[in-house]
Amino acid sequence: MNEAFSLNFTHALQNLMQRVGVSSFKALSQAAGVSERQILRLRRGEVQQMRVDVLLKLSQVLQMPLSELIATFSQVELVKENASNQELLQQITNLKTEYQRSLLQLEQQREVLQQEFQQTSLQLLESLLLQFPTAAQKAQENPQLAAVKILPLVQKPLEKLLQQWKVEAIAPVGAELSYDPQIHQLIEGTAQIGEKVKIRYTGYRQGDKLLYRAKVSPV
Structure with missing residues (x-):
């Protein structure tokens, strides 16, 4: 002793x-x-x-x-107390170990989900990734090439991606709608609720969530 x-x-x-x-x-x-x-x-x-x-x-x-x-x-009581303290310390150590293990597991899961998300997005954008650089090069070589020929290379993969993510446009560019400040953002002039405005840049919703307000101007 x-x-x-x-x-x-x-x-x-x-x-x-x-x-x-x-x-x-x-x-x-x-x-x-x-x-x-x-x-x-x-x-x-x-x-x-x-x-x-x-x-x-x-x-x-x-x-x-x-x-x-x-x-x-009595040392018997002291030993019991020391044993109880040691047990408590071990429990704390175990909890710390479990916490660190959970953090590591969450980080690994986050990386896996991120990789899956990136892979899915790349698959949806495959045609754009493969064809757009060539189309852009041809447009540089021939300034007279109509942009309408290149547009589907961008538009179709983008529409497919937005559809996959359940993202919808508020209204097409050029559409005239009643002004609603909840979903419209004036980029010039003034407008009262219900007055006609024209969509200059479309906005987007994802389900019930508003992602971007459509940018508008008075008619």
């Missing part, structure tokens, strides 16, 4: 001595009629190795029942 552990009950004994007005371990030894070695044993929590008559004398001086004295200075 190391010295640090053996002196764990000294403070408890000093508190009891102070309560009954005993000033020192030597004074306690004299008042109880026991050796100072017995006092040291009590401080070390070695009550199981002490004679009952010695413990009885000490309990009388300290003015506490014998059973309470034994319980107070």
